Each structure stands twice: as structure tokens, then as C-alpha cells.
Amino acid sequence: VKRSSTLNNNKVLGYPISIFFIVVNEFCERFSYYGMRAVLVLYFKYFLRWDNDLATSIYHTFVALCYLTPILGAIIADSWLGKFKTIIYLSIVYAIGQVTMAVSAIHDITDKDRDGTPDNMTFHVAMSMVGLFLIALGTGGIKPCVSAFGGDQFSEHQEKQRRTFFSVFYLCINGGSLLSTIITPILRAQECGIYTQEKCYSLAFGVPAALMVVALVVFIVGSGMYYKAEPQGNIMLDVCKCIGFAISNRVRHRGKQYPKRKHWMDWAEDRYDKLLIAQIKMVLKVLFLYIPLPMFWTLFDQKGSRWTLQATTMDGNFGALVIQPDQMQTVNPILILTLVPIMDSLIYPLIQKCVNFTPLRRMTVGMLMAAIAFVCAGLVQIEIDKTLPTFPSASQSQFVNGMGMALNVSTPGVYVGLIDSSYYSNYSLVNNGKIIFTIWSDTQACNYSREFGFGSSYTFYIPGNLVCQNDITATEDIKPNTAHMALQIPQYFFITAGEVMFSVTGLEFSYSQAPNNMKAVLQAGWLLTVAIGNFIVLIVAEVAKIPEQWAEYILFASLLIVVCVIFSIMAHFYTYINPAEIEAQFMKKGDDNDEDDKKQLQKGMEMVKRNSTGSHSYDGDDDDDERKKTKM
Numbered sequence: 001v002k003r004s005s006t007l008n009n010n011k012v013l014g015y016p017i018s019i020f021f022i023v024v025n026e027f028c029e030r031f032s033y034y035g036m037r038a039v040l041v042l043y044f045k046y047f048l049r050w051d052n053d054l055a056t057s058i059y060h061t062f063v064a065l066c067y068l069t070p071i072l073g074a075i076i077a078d079s080w081l082g083k084f085k086t087i088i089y090l091s092i093v094y095a096i097g098q099v100t101m102a103v104s105a106i107h108d109i110t111d112k113d114r115d116g117t118p119d120n121m122t123f124h125v126a127m128s129m130v131g132l133f134l135i136a137l138g139t140g141g142i143k144p145c146v147s148a149f150g151g152d153q154f155s156e157h158q159e160k161q162r163r164t165f166f167s168v169f170y171l172c173i174n175g176g177s178l179l180s181t182i183i184t185p186i187l188r189a190q191e192c193g194i195y196t197q198e199k200c201y202s203l204a205f206g207v208p209a210a211l212m213v214v215a216l217v218v219f220i221v222g223s224g225m226y227y228k229a230e231p232q233g234n235i236m237l238d239v240c241k242c243i244g245f246a247i248s249n250r251v252r253h254r255g256k257q258y259p260k261r262k263h264w265m266d267w268a269e270d271r272y273d274k275l276l277i278a279q280i281k282m283v284l285k286v287l288f289l290y291i292p293l294p295m296f297w298t299l300f301d302q303k304g305s306r307w308t309l310q311a312t313t314m315d316g317n318f319g320a321l322v323i324q325p326d327q328m329q330t331v332n333p334i335l336i337l338t339l340v341p342i343m344d345s346l347i348y349p350l351i352q353k354c355v356n357f358t359p360l361r362r363m364t365v366g367m368l369m370a371a372i373a374f375v376c377a378g379l380v381q382i383e384i385d386k387t388l389p390t391f392p393s394a395s396q397s398q399f400v401n402g403m404g405m406a407l408n409v410s411t412p413g414v415y416v417g418l419i420d421s422s423y424y425s426n427y428s429l430v431n432n433g434k435i436i437f438t439i440w441s442d443t444q445a446c447n448y449s450r451e452f453g454f455g456s457s458y459t460f461y462i463p464g465n466l467v468c469q470n471d472i473t474a475t476e477d478i479k480p481n482t483a484h485m486a487l488q489i490p491q492y493f494f495i496t497a498g499e500v501m502f503s504v505t506g507l508e509f510s511y512s513q514a515p516n517n518m519k520a521v522l523q524a525g526w527l528l529t530v531a532i533g534n535f536i537v538l539i540v541a542e543v544a545k546i547p548e549q550w551a552e553y554i555l556f557a558s559l560l561i562v563v564c565v566i567f568s569i570m571a572h573f574y575t576y577i578n579p580a581e582i583e584a585q586f587m588k589k590g591d592d593n594d595e596d597d598k599k600q601l602q603k604g605m606e607m608v609k610r611n612s613t614g615s616h617s618y619d620g621d622d623d624d625d626e627r628k629k630t631k632m
């Protein structure tokens, strides 16, 4: 059990200085992660030349892997290396992964014929896969350790400061995410190369790689100031063995002649330490509560897929600002940066005055907010559907050549093609805004310009006697999108408000309810809910196959409401504990004899029982040693 005296005494405004290094590390690491992620699908599609399906599947598999590997990192940290060393070693792996990605995106390496396209794609694919694997191992591995390590820097009586730390931590995540998702697409759009200038994916991956190195250096600089809890042996192996023994012992003693025990884990008492059993009970209680939580992430993670696709059917013209569909996602981190301070300093204290707004209640409301966000998305979809024809695909246009000779048509970045005489081109994807086409044959060339609204589609007729601009006639196959992207703001607001209540609170809750030697493991359990949520998106999208998009949104909202009701019932029966206090009861026994052992155990269990009566209220704000014991 951690004692205040073992913690570093360097403090600023009541906060340990060490957390400064931890939050800066998190900012740089999240910049690195989200920055790389922002251009990943485009890299797959345009550099590695994969089709949409393969690019999307590998992308989601990578994201899911990033939230599965925390279990590995947590086990290494809690059982073997400790959080500090685990963060250092896995950050090195992470940085190597990012550098590998940056190198894999240098087309010149294999571009022997210097035409701008890599000649040995297998090399680039293999390097990218190795890079992504190392990144997933690194980012996932350190994630539960960094948050838990941050929590470790606070002593038992600094609960309020620790809660603020988790809010600031979340702000840093989103600050890094916001900046990088703005910056790396700009870097990608630059042209670079030794022989041929191409889109600069190596720079878009290189800058996140550099930020990961900065993250590592910052973390190492803080080294002398951290409180570093020692790992306590191979705890996960002990946990598994203990659970296994409890189950087998229970099965062996099935008959009526054997007296019942209060908890099935108590069947492990014959062989295992009572402290370990009590700790396992704490962890299992929280993990049980996590079962419904992936559903929140199922909805949340559709921002990057369904909602972005929805935005492609909307008008992104905000006057001076023209927003691209994928840029709407930055609304989430922007709102996080605004909402976290407002919630912490205004909304929570106000609600707290009326009701005891416990962490689990906050998370329940967060889930409801996410469901409301999807109802909003459904309503917006109905609005869009009123305006949307189905053929041809939005934003595509074609030319019909009425001249007696073949013509070439192109715009900067798009070659529509060579159109034979009296023939028509394929539909080509054209950006919105003012587009200038160059039309040329062996004998003449001219420019034709036209304003393209978001999502509009045209067929252009080139007459036999082409002079240019005024000769070409256009028919509008699809009207420009009329539903404005601003309509998505309410759904972004609700999902982000939900995220603040659900995710920030859940992060802190996972820390506060974990026994000392399993803090990282429980953080990893929390992150596992994100991974499962991502898998559910893939499964539901495949299985449900609902033709109407608005109906799919409403289905997801309804599912989350059902899950939310289940969660609130489970949460009602959950009792907040103070793991340190329970652990202390067992530690105190020291060299005492068996009789004392029993008394201590009785006391510890009574405390757990007392907690479940909810006699104290969760005031969410005290600095003293008052214990937090309450029902949801």
C-alpha cells in the first residue's frame, strides 16, 4: 500500500511536479498516434494502391489491435518491469514503429525507373505491416501504464487532485489529437521525393515519429521525480491460478455436507493468501460492471466511419471556411477541450448540489447522451434523404465528346481521359469549388471552368465546333448537397458531452477502484471495452445490413438505451470501495497468528459488506481521509 511518505514531495499548487512530464508525454504520444492514423487510410489507398475494402479492414484491425495490446503492457508492468520501465521500453518499440512507417512511405527507395511509383510494392507493404504492428504494440502497451502511472503520483488523500489530473490528461489526449489531425493531412499534401515529387506520406509519418521521440525524452527527463511503485511478482499468473483453484475447489465440494461460502472466490482460501483473494474480488466486480460498456464505444467510433460518410452527402460551405467531410471529426477534440473544463468547474458542481452525481451515474448519463447523438444523426439522415438522388454517385461528372476527333480532358490532379469522337468519358471524381478543365486535341486546346457544389454531378456536352467556355453545355445529374454540415454539430455535441461524462470518469473510476498491484491491468480492462466496441461496429454493420441509414442510427441508439438501463441496474448494486483501505486491513496483520488472521479477514470482509450498504455518500470532493463508500 502506497504511503504519502514514499511519494515525491516536489509540488506546485498541490500537484506533484512529476505529472507535468506525464501529461506532456501523453500529449506528444497522442499527437503521434492520431496524426499517423489520420492519413493511414489514404496511405493504404493511394500509396500501397489497395482498394477501399482492404484499406478499411486493415485500418479497423489496426485500431482494434491498438486497444487489445494494453492487456499485454499492463501484465508486463504490473507483474514484471513496473510501469516506468514498461513505458520506456515500449515507447522505444513505438518510436521504431513510427520511423519504420515513415521509411516505408519513401517511394524513392524502390523507384528504380524513377516514374514516381514504387517498383517493389511488397517491400513497402511488408515494412508498413511491421511498422503498424510495432506501433500497435507500443501505443497499446504504454497506454494503461501512463494513465495508471499518473494516478500513482498522488497520495491517498489527494483524491480531488487525482480527479483533476485525469481531466487534464484527457485534455492533453485531445489537444494532441486535434493538432495532429489538422497538421498531418497538410504534411501529406506536400510534395517530396528525390527523383520524382509525390505526395509526402513519409513526412506525414515522420513528424509523428519525431513527436514520439520527444514524448520518450520528456518522460525520461522526469525520471528523478516520479513515484515508481515496484511490481509485485507475476501477479497475473497468481490471479489466474487463484481463480482456477477457487473454481476447481468449488466443483470438488459440491455436496450438501460442505458449508457454503459467501463468495465463490472464497473457495480459494484453502490455498491462497486472503489479500490476493480480496484483490481479485475487487477487480472482478469492476470487470463485471464493464460488460455493457463496449456498446458506448460502438456508437462513439462511428464518428470516423458512418458520420464521415454522412458528411460527404452534406454541404460543407461555412462561408469563409470550407470544411471537408473528414475534417468534421475535429469537432470532437475541439468540443472536448471546451467541455472538460466547463463540466469540471460548472456543470458537475451544480448537479452535485441537487443529486449525488457519482462516477457511475455520470457514465450512465454519458451513455444516454451518446444515444441522443445517434437519434440526432438519424434525424439529420432523414433530412438528407429527402434531398438525395441515388444515381450516379455523388461528386462524379462525365463529358460527352461531340467533335469529330478524340479529345483529352483533365483538371489539376484528375485526368478524365481520352474521349473518342462521338463518345463519352467515364464518370470522374471532381473536388468541390471552382474547377478548371483543360480540353485538348492534336490541333487545339482550351480551358473550361465551372463551380462545383458539394456532391453535385454533371454531364458536359462538347459540341462539334468547340471554341470553349461558352460552347460547352452542362446538365445537372445531381444537385449540390443542400443539407448543411452544421446540422451534424448537435450530434457531435451530444457524443462529446457523453464522452466527457463516460470516458473521463471511467478512466478515473478504473484507477480508483483497482487494487494497488493491478492498477494498469484495470486500465487495460477499460481500454479493452474500446477494442470490443470497434469489433461490434464491424459485426453489426455486416450482420444488420439495414437498407435505411437513419434506421441503423436509431437501432444503435435503441441498443445503447437498453444497454444503459442494464448498466444502471448493475451500477446500482455496485459499491464504491477504497482498495487501499481494504488492502491495509490485510497487510496490518503482519506476523500475527492464525486467530488474528481470521479477525483481520473478518474485518476486511465486513468493510466490503459495510461498503455495500452505502452508508456514506460519495461527495466527490474531499481531501481528507474520509472513505468513499456508497451505492451508485
Ligand SMILES: C[C@H](N)C(=O)N1CCC[C@H]1C(=O)O
Pocket: 173, 174, 177, 332, 333, 336, 499, 503, 530
Ligand atoms: C479522441 C477521443 N476524443 C479520445 O480522447 N479517445 C478515444 C478513445 C479513448 C480516448 C483516447 O485515449 O484516445
